[in-house]
Amino acid sequence: xxxxxxxxxxxxxxxxxxxxxxxxxxxxxxxxxxxxxxxxxxxxxxxxxxxxxxxxxxxxxxxxxxxxxxxxxxxxxxxxxxxxxxxxxxxxxxxxxxxxxxxxxxxxxxxxxxxxxxxxxxxxxxxxxxxxxxxxxxxxxxxxxxxxxxxxxxxxxxxxxxxxxxxxxxxxxxxxxxxxxxxxxxxxxxxxxxxxxxxxxxxxxxxxxxxxxxxxxxxxxxxxxxxxxxxxxxxxxxxxxxxxxxxxxxxxxxxxxxxxxxxxxxxxxxxxxxxxxxxxxxxxxxxxxxxxxxxxxxx
Numbered sequence: 001x002x003x004x005x006x007x008x009x010x011x012x013x014x015x016x017x018x019x020x021x022x023x024x025x026x027x028x029x030x031x032x033x034x035x036x037x038x039x040x041x042x043x044x045x046x047x048x049x050x051x052x053x054x055x056x057x058x059x060x061x062x063x064x065x066x067x068x069x070x071x072x073x074x075x076x077x078x079x080x081x082x083x084x085x086x087x088x089x090x091x092x093x094x095x096x097x098x099x100x101x102x103x104x105x106x107x108x109x110x111x112x113x114x115x116x117x118x119x120x121x122x123x124x125x126x127x128x129x130x131x132x133x134x135x136x137x138x139x140x141x142x143x144x145x146x147x148x149x150x151x152x153x154x155x156x157x158x159x160x161x162x163x164x165x166x167x168x169x170x171x172x173x174x175x176x177x178x179x180x181x182x183x184x185x186x187x188x189x190x191x192x193x194x195x196x197x198x199x200x201x202x203x204x205x206x207x208x209x210x211x212x213x214x215x216x217x218x219x220x221x222x223x224x225x226x227x228x229x230x231x232x233x234x235x236x237x238x239x240x241x242x243x244x245x246x247x248x249x250x251x252x253x254x255x256x257x258x259x260x261x262x263x264x265x266x267x268x269x270x271x272x273x274x275x276x277x278x279x280x281x282x283x284x285x286x287x288x289x290x291x292x293x294x295x296x297x298x299x
Contacts, residue, residue: 001034002194003027005067008043011055026240028059036062038107042070044079044090046097053101063105063132064098071111071141082141085114088125095129107133109172109194112153113140123157133168135194145197149173151188158189170194178206203228203255222258226285229256230277237273246272 006027014024023029030037039061041052049066056064068091070081077083084091098106108131112119117140126134138153139145154171161167172194175181181193199205204225229252236249250268257264263283270276277287 002038002040002065005040005042008041008048008052011052011059015055015058038063038065040065040067042067042080046093049094050097050101053098057102057104063107064102065107065109066094068108069110069137071144076141082111085122092129105132107131107135109135111137111139111141115140115142117153119153119156120160124160127161127165127167131167133170135170135172137172139173151184154190155188172196200255225256230280230285230287233273233276
């Protein structure tokens with residue numbers, strides 16, 4: 001599991017907040033059930049990465065992931081994430097700083113170029129830095145999420161890896177289910193795959209078996225999906241309390257409720273987690289959460 005990406009200084013602030021008895025940055029809180037858990041960070045100043053790496057190790061994470069692929073314009077304009085594709089010297093300094101600050105495994109997630117594919121130059125350069133893992137999203141930064149992810153470029157990255165390299169290569173992009181991911185891995189020669197947006201399209205992506213309907217959506221039992229929705233709502237409330245706007249949760253409802261527009265409309269009209277659980281209960285959905293989840297680590 002990877003955290004949401006967060007600014008490089010978040011880890012050092014989390015340490016300070018923990019010393020004051022405060023819960024710390026929500027993006028760097030986790031439960032033991034999520035292990036192995038990797039902290040994903042972004043920024044531009046190597047000295048901050050050195051400090052962050054040390055703090056991330058102190059917070060109990062199992063690894064560090066450097067985001068060098070996010071294509072969001074305001075972040076790219078600041079010289080971070082995918083902008084580092086055009087600044088390999090700084091990228092290498094950031095990797096070296098993390099290694100100096102921590103003994104944790106270090107991975108990089110990136111794209112294949114800025115305006116055009118630069119797979120051999122950029123990904124080849126990253127492989128020379130010998131990260132423990134390299135996750136490749138085979139689109140350029142300019143593409144954002146447009147067009148198809150070209151897994152031929154993932155294969156190209158695999159071919160660039162030297163025979164004595166221990167870097168694990170993961171592919172990412174346009175994976176619709178775990179069987180599809182395994183197929184792409186077999187074709188590309190990658191060591192595995194990472195799922196990002198795909199889990200929002202289908203929260204049961206890793207549930208086996210995975211029969212597919214004529215709509216291309218997993219036909220896992222409706223009760224199972226709704227049970228996961230109950231758990232999601234309950235976890236949201238338990239984790240955030242009143243610290244996050246309930247409206248954020250609503251964008252996930254459609255991922256769980258398929259083919260029942262009436263129930264979906266009722267859920268969208270709610271203004272609290274309690275109202276949502278009541279709406280599900282009225283629809284005959286059991287709302288008792290049976291899985292015991294450990295409390296978030298105090299980070």
